Amino acid sequence: MLASVPSRPTFKRLPRAVREQQMLDAAVRVFARRGFHAASMDEIADEAGISKPMVYAYLGSKDDLFRACVNQEGTRLLESIVAVVRDDLPADEQLWRGLRGFFGFVGAHREGWAVLYRQASGRQPFAADIAALRGRIVEVVAGMLGRAVLASGGTEAREPDLTASAYALVGAAESVADWLADHPEADPDHSAARLMNFTWLGARQLLQGELWQPSSA
Amino acid sequence: MLASVPSRPTFKRLPRAVREQQMLDAAVRVFARRGFHAASMDEIADEAGISKPMVYAYLGSKDDLFRACVNQEGTRLLESIVAVVRDDLPADEQLWRGLRGFFGFVGAHREGWAVLYRQASGRQPFAADIAALRGRIVEVVAGMLGRAVLASGGTEAREPDLTASAYALVGAAESVADWLADHPEADPDHSAARLMNFTWLGARQLLQGELWQPSSA
Amino acid sequence: MLASVPSRPTFKRLPRAVREQQMLDAAVRVFARRGFHAASMDEIADEAGISKPMVYAYLGSKDDLFRACVNQEGTRLLESIVAVVRDDLPADEQLWRGLRGFFGFVGAHREGWAVLYRQASGRQPFAADIAALRGRIVEVVAGMLGRAVLASGGTEAREPDLTASAYALVGAAESVADWLADHPEADPDHSAARLMNFTWLGARQLLQGELWQPSSA
Amino acid sequence: MLASVPSRPTFKRLPRAVREQQMLDAAVRVFARRGFHAASMDEIADEAGISKPMVYAYLGSKDDLFRACVNQEGTRLLESIVAVVRDDLPADEQLWRGLRGFFGFVGAHREGWAVLYRQASGRQPFAADIAALRGRIVEVVAGMLGRAVLASGGTEAREPDLTASAYALVGAAESVADWLADHPEADPDHSAARLMNFTWLGARQLLQGELWQPSSA
DNA sequence: CATGAATGAGTTTTCATTCAT
DNA sequence: GATGAATGAAAACTCATTCAT
Known part of the structure; x- marks a missing residue:
């Protein structure tokens, strides 16, 4: 030695x-x-x-290189979510685990997140890649929401409603994640729990038929 | 002549x-x-x-120019929201109007929105300006949320919770707005209402004390 | 002063x-x-x-710039020929003047010639420009040859024969010109005269019907 | 095993x-x-x-490599001509065979020809090599022309005249070859014969003393 | 007030050439 | 003998910025 x-x-x-x-x-x-x-x-x-x-x-080229980065980080992100979600769990548990996976990735891979979200989202040649990635995530989330609604006794929701809700949820998560990436002292799990509550309670009420109505036109 | x-x-x-x-x-x-x-x-x-x-x-310089753009559009956005919110209305109505104002601005000034929001690209010299502006927007939204909660009989919410919820709401709104832009057949007010429901019901439950709890870990 | x-x-x-x-x-x-x-x-x-x-x-771009050079020099070359050829002159005189114009240009604009011939002829993106220029020159020469044949009592020549002969003549001229460009001491008019003789006598014989025949297959 | x-x-x-x-x-x-x-x-x-x-x-190095290419192809070209020319044949037959050999090489080895001829691009470090090789080719052709003239009873031609004629012939041949490459329906031997006629009749007349004289200047 | 003319500095990208294995 | 790994140097092209008119 x-x-x-x-x-x-x-x-x-x-x-x-x-x-x-x-x-x-x-x-x-x-x-x-x-x-x-x-x-x-x-x-x-x-x-x-x-x-x-x-x-x-x-x-x-620089474009190729960037795309490779986006794909790598995108794959990692998806895996962070998929890895923790297990089909045999209750719906709410699935959603919760998915959210934790998502925020956990963002907390642990600030750089990857910045590449995916802050750089690629807007830029023409890569927006498609990101849109595809987001589409896949939305699909997964919509599926979870749908199962969650059924599980909590709701009537089967129309698919467009689920998709739209999933978009809202993913957007909310992205925004919070973005904030999280700039606040290293914050706890990813805390953010996840907050968003979970927001989502779960709101979605449940909403999809169970309770509606808020504007009082005027 | x-x-x-x-x-x-x-x-x-x-x-x-x-x-x-x-x-x-x-x-x-x-x-x-x-x-x-x-x-x-x-x-x-x-x-x-x-x-x-x-x-x-x-x-x-180019930097000065960009800063001027950010300030102008930020002011316009804030005005779009503030202009329609009237303090003497019920809290939910305020939130609803604020949301519509926000949606309206994003729909009508996609460019301004892109400058304010999509350019959050990290460490540019004026990142501070953008962050400050987004902070002010989130603050306004958080204020509305807080008053709404109080008005609907909730206990006073902690400020970080409100801020985080505001981030989520803004993110959800942007995501839905993006989706809307790709689906011209969809009705903006329908989307706005869906988001309002999501927000209102979810926030109300949440902030009135009902909590979703993870069953494990 | x-x-x-x-x-x-x-x-x-x-x-x-x-x-x-x-x-x-x-x-x-x-x-x-x-x-x-x-x-x-x-x-x-x-x-x-x-x-x-x-x-x-x-x-x-560099390509644009080169094309501009080719066009400028090509135009100058064509003008050098056209400027001295007058339709009311006898056919042989026309050919002679055209040749002198051509060789005169090459002698006086070595650089232009190099650009047109040595650089542009082979290179993919510009070959078309040069081919077009050469086509126009061939056309002019074929016309002169045709009138020359008629004038010297020949029967009207078939157009493909004229074109082919014109190609040969132009090729010969280009080759000699290329040699000329590398030998500044040489006299352009001398080269012109030599090629004129070669062309005129050969073409006259040939087009008047005299033929050389290979003695074996 | x-x-x-x-x-x-x-x-x-x-x-x-x-x-x-x-x-x-x-x-x-x-x-x-x-x-x-x-x-x-x-x-x-x-x-x-x-x-x-x-x-x-x-x-x-790349230069060495190119030089080797030039030498190889140059040798092959020369051999293509020399191989078919036999000193005991009549002069016109020699020229005819030489022409066909030349045409044959260009047709069958366009690449070699391009390397030898089209790359005459001025001042590269090996321009000398190319010039030397082209010089040798022209020399051979000039030799054939000279013997042809003598054989057909002409007075001994001056060497510069022969050289220039050889340049013209080579150029004409290349130009016709190019034209042939673009017109696959044309018969190579027909073109060869036409060029032979052009050359033979023109050269004979010219070198036997008949001269075209400019009427003015 | 308004602009055409001008540039220093920096970017992506390619290529001939050489080591270490 | 044969090659994957590696690079210094240079080329095309762009851009924020400034004079002189």
């Missing part, structure tokens, strides 16, 4: 898979820190400890 | 205030269309039908 | 037309000197005594 | 000469397709089905 070779960090000639992952991680950090446009390939290469041509050789 | 003032159409030489407004409006459009970084001063000048040096002379 | 202002070369703020011409001329020189790919926009800007962004502002 | 030589298909580990030839052929194709500057060593290595370092190990 003693007098071993002074282990310099294994600098050069790593296998492709390793380097690619290093680059992706560096890219996520830099995109989150600067935003897509302000991020420079130079800075990303620096952050990855590699030269720029390697980034291009392995991951392609 | 000869040598009289050559009456070129008085297109140009507008008073400063008018020109500044033209520029700001053009800038809002371009920033919304492209995002801050991708927007070029050239395109903004073009959109305003004026030459670039004028933009610099009147509104200063 | 005396004590005039020491006329520093009028450096800056030239009107657009002048600057554009300066740039085009510089570009022709650099493209001729280095070839399309090896020519850098930096060097072109330097040669024009202007900064790179001006080149892009006025003439567009 | 166990532990015998693991018979991987003997694809790789070819002897050096074979590999070198593969590389040269690939390089010729790529240089012809893209031109010298636009051709990348990557594409050449790919086309040869080998890795880049091998190209460098066997054939040296």
Whole structure:
């Protein structure tokens, strides 16, 4: 154990898979820190400890690279949710676990979230990727809501209503998550619980037929 | 008659205030269309039908210009909400009107909304401005929520809870607005009502003390 | 006349037309000197005594710029030929003048010739422009050949034969011109005369019906 | 039988000469397709089905490689002509065979021809190589022309005249070849015959002393 | 008041070339 | 013998910003 070779960090000639992952991680950090446009390939290469041509050789153009980041983080996010939801649990429990998974991801991967939400949502070429991701999440959430309504004795809800409610819920979650990402001292589980209550009680009332009516036109 | 003032159409030489407004409006459009970084001063000048040096002379650097846009649109948004809310109305009516005001602004000024909300891209030098403005909006919404709760007989809610709920509400509203924009056949008031219900019923239950509790962990 | 202002070369703020011409001329020189790919926009800007962004502002991309060069020099070449050919002259005289115009241009505008022939002929995006230019020249030459044949008592030649002969003649001329461009000491008129003889006598014999026949398959 | 030589298909580990030839052929194709500057060593290595370092190990730098291509194709072209010309044939027959050999090479090795001829792009470091090679070709053609003239009873022609005629002939041939490539329905031998006639009759007349004289200037 | 002309600095991207295995 | 990994250098193109008129 003693007098071993002074282990310099294994600098050069790593296998492709390793380097690619290093680059992706560096890219996520830099995109989150600067935003897509302000991020420079130079800075990303620096952050990855590699030269720029390697980034291009392995991951392609800046757009390709960003898309790869979005896909990676998107997949991680989805997995964070899906991993904890189990079909054999009661509906409310499913929703609760999904929310915790979501907020847990945001709390633990601020950078990934910034890439997905603050960078990609608005930008033309990537908006589609994000929309697709959000669509998949909405689908999952709508399914959970539907089962939840049935379970709590409601009549079967029309699908458009469920989808719209899911959009609202996902939007609310995104917004809260965004706030969470800027407040590291906040507790993700607390946010999850608050939103769960909001959602669960409101949705239950609403979908069970109680309605608020505007008193005037 | 000869040598009289050559009456070129008085297109140009507008008073400063008018020109500044033209520029700001053009800038809002371009920033919304492209995002801050991708927007070029050239395109903004073009959109305003004026030459670039004028933009610099009147509104200063690109950063200054963006800040001016944020302030203008933020003020407009706040006014859209405040203008329709009247303190002497019942709390739920206030919330309903506020929501419609908000929805109305987002629907009618998507560009302004994009500038205010979508540009929350992290560490730009004016991120503080945006954060402050979003803070003020959330504050207003939180205030409405709080009064609504009190009015409907709830106990006074803690402020962080209200703020978080306001974030959720704003996020839900934006998400629904996005969905609306993609579904022109849908009725905005229907969406507004659905969100109102969601909010009102959920908030009422929640803040009146009923709580959903996780059954485990 | 005396004590005039020491006329520093009028450096800056030239009107657009002048600057554009300066740039085009510089570009022709650099493209001729280095070839399309090896020519850098930096060097072109330097040669024009202007900064790179001006080149892009006025003439567009490197491709655009090159195309502009090709068009300018192509037009000049065509004009060099057309300007000296007069329809009321005998056919052989027309051909002779056309050849002299062609070789005269090449002798006087080596750079333009290099741009047209050595750079543009092979390169995919510009080959079409050159093909069109060559087509127009061939057309003119075929017309001259046709009238020449008629004038010297031949039967009317079939058009494909004329076109093919014109292609051969133009190709021959291009090749000789290319040689000429590399031998500044050579006399363009001498080359013109030699090719004229070659063409005129050969074409006359050929088109009057005399044929060389291979003795074996 | 166990532990015998693991018979991987003997694809790789070819002897050096074979590999070198593969590389040269690939390089010729790529240089012809893209031109010298636009051709990348990557594409050449790919086309040869080998890795880049091998190209460098066997054939040296890009310049070296191009020079090798020029030499190979030049030799092949010369051989195509020389192989079919036999000194004991009549002069016109020699010229005819030479022409057909030339045409045959250009038709069958357009890539080689492009490398040799179209890349005459001025001042590259190996312009000298190309010029030398073209010079040798022209020399051969000029020789044939000269012998043809003598054989048909003309006075000995001056060498510059022959050289210039050879340039014209080569240029005419290339131009016709280009035209042929665009008109697949045309008969190559027909074109060859037409050019032979053009050349033969014109040259005979010209070099036997008949001259066209400009009537003016 | 208003603008065409001009540029320094920085961005993405590519390429010939070389090591270490 | 053969190659995947790696890079320095340079090229095309853009942009915020400023004079001189």
